[in-house]
Amino acid sequence: MRITEARVIVCSPGRNFVTLKIVTEDGVSGVGDATLNGRELAVAAYLREHVVPVLIGRDARNIEDMWQYLYKGAYWRRGPVTMSAVAAVDTALWDILGKVAGVPVYRLLGGRSREGVTVYGHASGSTSDALLSEISHYVRLGYRAVRVQSGVPGLPSVYGVSEGRAYEPASAAVPVESVWDTDRYLDHLPRVFADVRAEFGPGLKLLHDVHHRLTPIEAARLGKSLEPYALTWLEDPVPAELQEGFRLIRQHTTTPLAVGEVFNSIWDCRQLITEQLVDYIRATVVHAGGITHLRRIFDLAAIYHVRSGSHGATDLSPVCMAAALHVDVAIPNFGLQEYMPHSAETDAVFPHGYRFEGGYLHPGEVPGLGVDIDEELAGSYPYRAASLPVSRLTDGTLHSW
Ligand code: GCO
Numbered sequence: 001m002r003i004t005e006a007r008v009i010v011c012s013p014g015r016n017f018v019t020l021k022i023v024t025e026d027g028v029s030g031v032g033d034a035t036l037n038g039r040e041l042a043v044a045a046y047l048r049e050h051v052v053p054v055l056i057g058r059d060a061r062n063i064e065d066m067w068q069y070l071y072k073g074a075y076w077r078r079g080p081v082t083m084s085a086v087a088a089v090d091t092a093l094w095d096i097l098g099k100v101a102g103v104p105v106y107r108l109l110g111g112r113s114r115e116g117v118t119v120y121g122h123a124s125g126s127t128s129d130a131l132l133s134e135i136s137h138y139v140r141l142g143y144r145a146v147r148v149q150s151g152v153p154g155l156p157s158v159y160g161v162s163e164g165r166a167y168e169p170a171s172a173a174v175p176v177e178s179v180w181d182t183d184r185y186l187d188h189l190p191r192v193f194a195d196v197r198a199e200f201g202p203g204l205k206l207l208h209d210v211h212h213r214l215t216p217i218e219a220a221r222l223g224k225s226l227e228p229y230a231l232t233w234l235e236d237p238v239p240a241e242l243q244e245g246f247r248l249i250r251q252h253t254t255t256p257l258a259v260g261e262v263f264n265s266i267w268d269c270r271q272l273i274t275e276q277l278v279d280y281i282r283a284t285v286v287h288a289g290g291i292t293h294l295r296r297i298f299d300l301a302a303i304y305h306v307r308s309g310s311h312g313a314t315d316l317s318p319v320c321m322a323a324a325l326h327v328d329v330a331i332p333n334f335g336l337q338e339y340m341p342h343s344a345e346t347d348a349v350f351p352h353g354y355r356f357e358g359g360y361l362h363p364g365e366v367p368g369l370g371v372d373i374d375e376e377l378a379g380s381y382p383y384r385a386a387s388l389p390v391s392r393l394t395d396g397t398l399h400s401w
């Protein structure tokens with residue numbers, strides 16, 4: 001089954017996405033997400049210049065060999081740009097294989113391990129009332145888990161607090177600069193979760209994302225202060241390059257830790273997993289080398305009692321979400337799947353079969369991944385430069401993101 005064509009489609013239905021469509025001699029095609037928030041054109045160029053030319057003529061069924069060829073053959077291994085490009089090829093080939101086999105991809109991954117994929121939504125608010133109201137919205141929709149992000153008194157804005165607007169972190173072409181104050185944040189957050197637990201009781205799973213902004217001892221202090229509120233996870237407490245830095249957090253708190261949306265290979269999290277320094281690994285299909293590599297990460301995690309908790313913000317396209325759901329429904333050590341519904345214009349460009357029902361997402365039963373891209377409609381949404389913001393301390397110091 002030779003690959004005869006591969007197209008890289010950059011579009012912006014509300015936000016930027018990069019999609020790879022691979023077409024075989026039999027006319028069967030598959031899609032892969034290659035979106036890297038704020039660096040989309042880097043991945044598009046990597047695909048167009050260095051990947052598409054070597055795909056033509058290769059057998060679309062040899063998924064593992066293709067992965068090894070693109071990973072080892074590049075010489076310059078790993079990195080978010082490279083691995084997002086590898087992921088897009090890998091995902092598209094799994095899509096094609098499912099279509100050729102006539103089954104949804106999860107059947108090729110060992111079949112269904114659960115009825116549905118438990119998801120969590122994003123609630124945020126700069127005041128307690130606004131936040132509690134947003135959480136109520138998700139509870140009414142049937143969500144069993146909610147990520148809680150709050151404004152901080154004295155800070156003009158806090159990343160991830162969208163005030164009821166659609167969550168879109170990448171705004172201006174040149175990064176917006178926001179001010180961060182760790183002391184104010186550490187002082188305020190326990191009160192936020194005290195209010196939330198008082199309002200919603202013990203049954204609702206609560207999560208919080210620190211977005212890498214603390215030092216290990218600050219994260220230890222935060223984890224300890226939140227123990228009375230029994231979070232399901234505290235996410236990205238510190239920058240994760242220093243994997244052993246998590247030992248210090250672990251020594252002080254039982255609050256579970258989730259890390260990994262910025263990881264792009266098993267090497268980024270090997271120590272975190274094998275030393276059980278985290279409880280959930282957040283890597284996902286588009287940034288961690290596709291379905292083939294993500295399965296390896298989750299299989300290693302399963303040995304060490306670490307569960308999945310894949311990233312699923314709206315800056316990952318419906319193609320990634322569809323692929324993630326096939327992995328989520330099949331693996332034995334599934335934890336949670338992040339789910340931020342895309343906008344109507346995004347969904348129109350990416351018709352898909354997955355659906356939300358009773359707090360679960362379901363991947364659907366059509367052969368392949370059950371998602372596609374309407375290339376003509378995509379063409380009506382041209383790319384527009386947008387970058388993630390940067391964070392500075394009150395004295396102007398450029399701070400961890
Ligand atoms: C998450 C992420 C988002 C990021 C975004 C970056 O947990 O969903 O941390 O909050 O801001 O995905 O592109």
Ligand code: MG
Pocket residue numbers: 209211235236261
């Ligand atoms: Mg996050």
